[in-house]
Amino acid sequence: MTDERAVTTTVTYTMAIAVTTVLVSGLVIAAGSAVSDQRERAVRNELGVVGERLAAELEGADRLVADREAELRLRTTHPARLAGARYTVALVAGPSGPCDRSPCLALNASNPETSVTITLANATPVRSTAVSGGDVVVAYEPENGTLALEGTA
Numbered sequence: 001m002t003d004e005r006a007v008t009t010t011v012t013y014t015m016a017i018a019v020t021t022v023l024v025s026g027l028v029i030a031a032g033s034a035v036s037d038q039r040e041r042a043v044r045n046e047l048g049v050v051g052e053r054l055a056a057e058l059e060g061a062d063r064l065v066a067d068r069e070a071e072l073r074l075r076t077t078h079p080a081r082l083a084g085a086r087y088t089v090a091l092v093a094g095p096s097g098p099c100d101r102s103p104c105l106a107l108n109a110s111n112p113e114t115s116v117t118i119t120l121a122n123a124t125p126v127r128s129t130a131v132s133g134g135d136v137v138v139a140y141e142p143e144n145g146t147l148a149l150e151g152t153a
């Protein structure tokens with residue numbers, strides 16, 4: 001007759017370690033995915049807030065230059081990063097690209113890959129421009145009668 005009691009204890013211990021490792025790994029993967037999803041939602045929401053603020057500033061500039069003879073350079077302050085992610089702002093004049101209707105603002109973050117578009121309601125034409133997030137200048141160009149965005153570097 002053979003004694004297998006020590007083998008049973010060793011097998012039970014090994015199985016307990018294996019099951020615990022699988023459970024902990026699953027929890028870590030699930031938590032990492034949840035954090036990534038939450039960060040993407042945070043960046044998308046913040047892009048929307050910055051986009052709406054910048055759209056309001058462009059529409060305000062549109063009203064200020066209604067006589068088409070004014071010169072305007074409006075410096076606006078926005079965060080350079082959103083939830084730790086850098087982003088760009090594009091003022092799009094035509095319906096091509098990310099805009100269904102023109103003109104619009106297209107805000108894009110690279111990490112996580114997220115984008116938001118905001119339709120503008122202004123009478124003054126715009127010139128397509130793109131700037132990095134952060135401080136932005138809304139400029140009226142009287143020589144061609146357009147509004148544009150400029151970075152402040």
